[in-house]
Amino acid sequence: MFPELISARDLQRPIDAFVNGLVMEYSDVLRALTQPLLDLLIWADNLLRQSPWWAIILVVMGVAWVASRKLRFSVAMGALLGALGAIGLWEASMQTLSLMLVAVAFSVLLGIPVGIAMASFRWVRSAMLPVLDVMQTMPSFVYLIPVVMLFNLGKLAALFATVIYAVPPVIRLTDLGIRLVDPEVLEASRAFGASRTRQLFGVQLPLALPNIMAGINQTTMMALAMVVIASMIGVRGLGYEVLQGINRLQVGRGLLAGLGIVVLAIIFDRITQKFGQRQQMRGA
Amino acid sequence: MSKSNPSNSPSRLTRSALGLAFAATLAGLSMAPAAAQAADAVQCELDRPMRFGGMNWESNLVLVEVERFIVEHGYGCDSEVLPTETLPALAALERGDLDINTEVWLNSVLEPWNQAEATGKVKRIGDIYMGGEAWFIPKYTAERLPDLKKAADLPKYWEDFKDPEMPSKGRFYGCPAGWGCEIVSTNLFKALGLGDTFTLFSPGTGATQKAALTAAYNRGENIVFYYWYPTPVVGSMDLVKLELPPYDADKQKCLTDPDCTDPQASDYPENPVFTAVSAGFIEAAPKLTEFLSKVSVPLDDMGAAMAYMDEHEAEPDETADWFLKNKQDVWTQWLPADVSERVKAAL
Numbered sequence: 233m234f235p236e237l238i239s240a241r242d243l244q245r246p247i248d249a250f251v252n253g254l255v256m257e258y259s260d261v262l263r264a265l266t267q268p269l270l271d272l273l274i275w276a277d278n279l280l281r282q283s284p285w286w287a288i289i290l291v292v293m294g295v296a297w298v299a300s301r302k303l304r305f306s307v308a309m310g311a312l313l314g315a316l317g318a319i320g321l322w323e324a325s326m327q328t329l330s331l332m333l334v335a336v337a338f339s340v341l342l343g344i345p346v347g348i349a350m351a352s353f354r355w356v357r358s359a360m361l362p363v364l365d366v367m368q369t370m371p372s373f374v375y376l377i378p379v380v381m382l383f384n385l386g387k388l389a390a391l392f393a394t395v396i397y398a399v400p401p402v403i404r405l406t407d408l409g410i411r412l413v414d415p416e417v418l419e420a421s422r423a424f425g426a427s428r429t430r431q432l433f434g435v436q437l438p439l440a441l442p443n444i445m446a447g448i449n450q451t452t453m454m455a456l457a458m459v460v461i462a463s464m465i466g467v468r469g470l471g472y473e474v475l476q477g478i479n480r481l482q483v484g485r486g487l488l489a490g491l492g493i494v495v496l497a498i499i500f501d502r503i504t505q506k507f508g509q510r511q512q513m514r515g516a
Numbered sequence: 517m518s519k520s521n522p523s524n525s526p527s528r529l530t531r532s533a534l535g536l537a538f539a540a541t542l543a544g545l546s547m548a549p550a551a552a553q554a555a556d557a558v559q560c561e562l563d564r565p566m567r568f569g570g571m572n573w574e575s576n577l578v579l580v581e582v583e584r585f586i587v588e589h590g591y592g593c594d595s596e597v598l599p600t601e602t603l604p605a606l607a608a609l610e611r612g613d614l615d616i617n618t619e620v621w622l623n624s625v626l627e628p629w630n631q632a633e634a635t636g637k638v639k640r641i642g643d644i645y646m647g648g649e650a651w652f653i654p655k656y657t658a659e660r661l662p663d664l665k666k667a668a669d670l671p672k673y674w675e676d677f678k679d680p681e682m683p684s685k686g687r688f689y690g691c692p693a694g695w696g697c698e699i700v701s702t703n704l705f706k707a708l709g710l711g712d713t714f715t716l717f718s719p720g721t722g723a724t725q726k727a728a729l730t731a732a733y734n735r736g737e738n739i740v741f742y743y744w745y746p747t748p749v750v751g752s753m754d755l756v757k758l759e760l761p762p763y764d765a766d767k768q769k770c771l772t773d774p775d776c777t778d779p780q781a782s783d784y785p786e787n788p789v790f791t792a793v794s795a796g797f798i799e800a801a802p803k804l805t806e807f808l809s810k811v812s813v814p815l816d817d818m819g820a821a822m823a824y825m826d827e828h829e830a831e832p833d834e835t836a837d838w839f840l841k842n843k844q845d846v847w848t849q850w851l852p853a854d855v856s857e858r859v860k861a862a863l
Contacts, residue, residue: 241829248829255731263680274681373723380724381731385717386681463693464720466728472693475720479694481603481628 347406401450409443445508558592581836624696689741
């Protein structure tokens with residue numbers, strides 16, 4: 233036995249007290265501040281669920297075409313999405329999709345600047361790396377319970393959970409992509425008198441784009457992996473179907489909804505990959 | 517499992533022969549040491565650790581620890597807890613992967629339970645207590661809305677329970693996803709015609725449900741929710757039950773059916789909470805079965821244990837320890853005198 237230097241309870245108590253204090257004092261402020269975010273989530277949810285199904289399939293096919301310029305690919309993506317509707321998961325898929333889109337958008341908006349900062353300043357890098365490790369490995373329920381207490385159950389708490397879990401890949405790969413840019417290319421641009429901003433946006437980011445796209449791709453995959461956790465904090469959608477299936481021992485229901493998540497993942501994955509490939513071709 | 521256990525072999529002759537040999541060995545062993553030590557060395561009826569289903573709600577966690585303590589110190593058996601949920605636990609009990617499921621809430625698993633019992637592989641022994649379910653509002657909400665007494669009156673008050681994700685409706689906190697109570701909550705919600713003014717919000721899991729309710733209660737928010745008792749939530753909060761139309765067996769039957777076409781409101785019946793064991797266990801361990809079938813706890817005493825647990829943030833085994841020390845009059849009734857002496861000595 234390891235000698236007890238500090239009793240575990242003495243460590244736990246102040247944390248509990250801190251969280252309770254936070255809930256009592258700051259819940260209202262935080263909820264008011266995040267109201268626009270919640271409105272955005274509700275808006276996205278309503279938009280996807282109230283649009284006719286064919287319109288959404290057409291939009292996805294359109295995006296797939298823009299990404300690949302291949303008709304066959306775009307039809308295949310549309311058919312996959314249609315298959316979700318055919319097995320009775322349309323509504324659940326749309327609820328999941330809306331949360332995923334918002335979560336991925338936030339992750340990218342947050343992740344790329346942080347990645348750039350990490351590549352530019354060594355101290356940011358050494359500070360961020362352990363933070364990223366925590367985000368990727370800390371079991372989500374550990375921070376979800378306080379988040380639920382602060383923000384109530386629902387979409388907002390799910391958004392936080394998803395972003396925390398899904399943002400690290402885009403940060404890491406943005407950082408990596410920029411650091412991998414050939415120093416000689418950078419030097420050449422400097423020799424031509426490019427400012428720091430010009431170097432970043434004209435040279436570093438375009439050259440790092442394939443890596444950044446790979447990061448975004450991984451981020452979407454990880455965001456989808458979180459849908460079951462999201463359903464545990466009261467978000468309807470595919471994860472909720474899975475959870476209900478598991479808890480009622482209805483293997484079929486769980487499996488179909490699980491396959492639904494896989495199908496969404498494949499659509500996300502293929503489309504973002506195609507974007508990445510085209511960027512690479514243009515770069516080459 | 518049964519093959520490795522000598523007391524299970526079919527012939528009475530072999531059994532008694534084995535018993536004799538066993539007794540002789542014991543007698544030989546206990547010849548030298550003092551009598552007290554012989555009493556300590558109680559031989560467990562099982563030749564393997566006893567396997568408890570560890571369903572994750574508090575009353576079950578505590579009761580399992582109480583029973584484990586008694587089984588270990590009173591009957592000399594090792595035990596282990598396998599974390600699980602009700603339905604998987606029921607399936608494991610049928611297969612014989614679990615020996616005992618301390619708390620089965622009958623109404624929550626009525627259909628699966630009846631099916632499992634019909635196979636003859638699981639047996640209901642001992643009623644632990646009458647649990648119950650209800651729709652609650654906190655006392656402060658009841659004081660703010662003095663005319664809200666019945667669940668059927670909720671539509672008039674939807675604005676007081678506004679759902680942040682759907683501001684045109686109130687939010688009713690239902691039962692976690694996939695739990696048996698979710699079906700009843702959903703049907704009752706339909707029967708009371710709350711769909712136009714309320715959303716039936718599913719908390720996803722028991723843990724997040726508790727977190728959300730506790731936070732709302734501490735902040736003095738108006739909430740209306742489904743919960744069951746005895747639990748720390750109901751034990752530690754000051755709550756008022758909303759009235760539901762009187763209990764009616766036929767209506768209730770339809771309410772528990774996911775395909776119920778025309779649900780009619782009816783109050784929740786009392787929910788017997790009982791212990792279930794596998795048939796193999798009964799055969800292998802008659803004495804343990806006898807003890808377990810006597811386990812029953814008055815609701816007040818269970819409530820006190822739950823409140824202790826919540827107040828002191830006690831672990832289940834600490835709460836069990838508190839229960840064993842402070843509620844001797846309850847648990848000594850479950851045991852023969854010699855066993856309870858041994859348990860008392862171990863405390």
